Amino acid sequence: MPSRLSDAFKAHPVQLHPKHQDFNSLQELPDSYKWTQLDEYPSCESYSSESVPLIDVTDPNAHTLIGHACKTWGVFQVTNHGIPTKLLDDIESVSRCLFSLPQQQKLKAARSPDGVSGYGLARISSFFPKLMWSEGFTIVGSPLEHFRQLWPQEYSKFCDIIEEYEKEMKKLAGRLMWLILGSLGICNEDIKWAGPKGEFNEASAALQLNSYPACPDPDQAMGLAAHTDSTLLTILHQNNTSGLQVLREGTGWVTVEPLQGALVVNIGDLLHILSNGLYPSVLHRAMVNRTRYRLSVAYLYGPPASVQISPLSKLLGPSHPPLYRPVTWNEYLGTKAKHFNQALSSVRLCVPLNGLVDVNDHNRVQVG
Numbered sequence: 001m002p003s004r005l006s007d008a009f010k011a012h013p014v015q016l017h018p019k020h021q022d023f024n025s026l027q028e029l030p031d032s033y034k035w036t037q038l039d040e041y042p043s044c045e046s047y048s049s050e051s052v053p054l055i056d057v058t059d060p061n062a063h064t065l066i067g068h069a070c071k072t073w074g075v076f077q078v079t080n081h082g083i084p085t086k087l088l089d090d091i092e093s094v095s096r097c098l099f100s101l102p103q104q105q106k107l108k109a110a111r112s113p114d115g116v117s118g119y120g121l122a123r124i125s126s127f128f129p130k131l132m133w134s135e136g137f138t139i140v141g142s143p144l145e146h147f148r149q150l151w152p153q154e155y156s157k158f159c160d161i162i163e164e165y166e167k168e169m170k171k172l173a174g175r176l177m178w179l180i181l182g183s184l185g186i187c188n189e190d191i192k193w194a195g196p197k198g199e200f201n202e203a204s205a206a207l208q209l210n211s212y213p214a215c216p217d218p219d220q221a222m223g224l225a226a227h228t229d230s231t232l233l234t235i236l237h238q239n240n241t242s243g244l245q246v247l248r249e250g251t252g253w254v255t256v257e258p259l260q261g262a263l264v265v266n267i268g269d270l271l272h273i274l275s276n277g278l279y280p281s282v283l284h285r286a287m288v289n290r291t292r293y294r295l296s297v298a299y300l301y302g303p304p305a306s307v308q309i310s311p312l313s314k315l316l317g318p319s320h321p322p323l324y325r326p327v328t329w330n331e332y333l334g335t336k337a338k339h340f341n342q343a344l345s346s347v348r349l350c351v352p353l354n355g356l357v358d359v360n361d362h363n364r365v366q367v368g
């Protein structure tokens with residue numbers, strides 16, 4: 001098993017052959033981008049009373065509010081998170097500069113078939129017959145080599161912004177981890193890999209920049225197809241154009257409206273496993289817009305790549321058996337690369353005794 005995040009896909013190369021359209025030049029949606037079955041679940045309109053919880057992280061009651069949001073939504077937005085507005089503006093400018101480069105220039109930093117970092121189509125594209133109306137750029141480790149290709153003169157100022165953004169996000173992710181874990185009654189001694197001071201210094205992460213150009217026929221197009229993240233948690237910054245939707249059981253797709261200065265936090269599959277299904281990872285997707293350009297920056301946060309993640313023993317008991325077998329992040333990424341949205345089910349040990357099934361455990365098979 002590879003021990004570095006950057007090697008996670010070595011055993012699962014995908015040959016994605018992007019047409020490398022210049023999206024902006026297309027007046028009509030080509031057939032290869034037409035998704036015929038967009039609405040297996042209804043989309044909940046913005047007049048609905050259902051909206052993703054908004055939580056001030058400095059609220060003395062934040063851990064209770066966050067715990068409730070994790071349990072009932074698997075996603076929430078946070079304010080007063082401490083990430084400077086200037087840094088959010090800067091990361092948005094880097095992303096805009098990157099995606100507005102000529103196609104030939106972007107391809108100089110293309111992701112290799114078995115690699116993690118670089119420019120290209122979403123890796124999950126290989127599971128769908130239709131193309132997604134988006135471009136992405138993934139950063140694991142230093143972006144230096146790729147950025148040198150993209151901007152031979154000015155790469156260092158862009159690298160500095162990425163480094164600063166990752167540093168601040170890492171701090172916020174650690175803080176959110178303790179608010180989430182605290183709401184489950186978990187403390188520092190329960191998570192050895194959090195380190196002696198509980199700072200999660202060894203945590204791994206990736207940064208995913210997503211670009212969704214305006215689309216001539218948004219009702220038939222898909223920006224990023226429905227998926228759960230393989231992370232512990234993901235922190236997402238979106239520009240002021242809506243597009244992110246989460247699936248809420250009993251309701252359908254709910255749009256996560258962009259709120260000035262707020263960040264979206266969603267539970268990933270590894271926290272789903274760690275919490276033994278108490279905090280479900282949330283299925284989400286990105287839709288596109290007829291006139292507006294959309295950008296998002298996802299900070300994908302996970303444990304050290306080779307640490308085994310399994311349901312926390314404090315959450316287990318005679319009537320709460322472990323539902324998942326231990327997995328490392330790297331191993332799980334390999335599983336996801338193979339089984340996509342059935343990955344969680346594929347590491348599942350048994351069905352819960354209470355007969356409930358996890359919302360996102362789509363396969364719902366009884367293994368043992």
Ligand SMILES: O=C(O)CCC(=O)C(=O)O
Pocket residue numbers: 208210224229236238243244284285286295296298
């Ligand atoms: O663009 C978005 O809002 C969603 C991005 C996302 O789901 C991802 O990067 O995995």
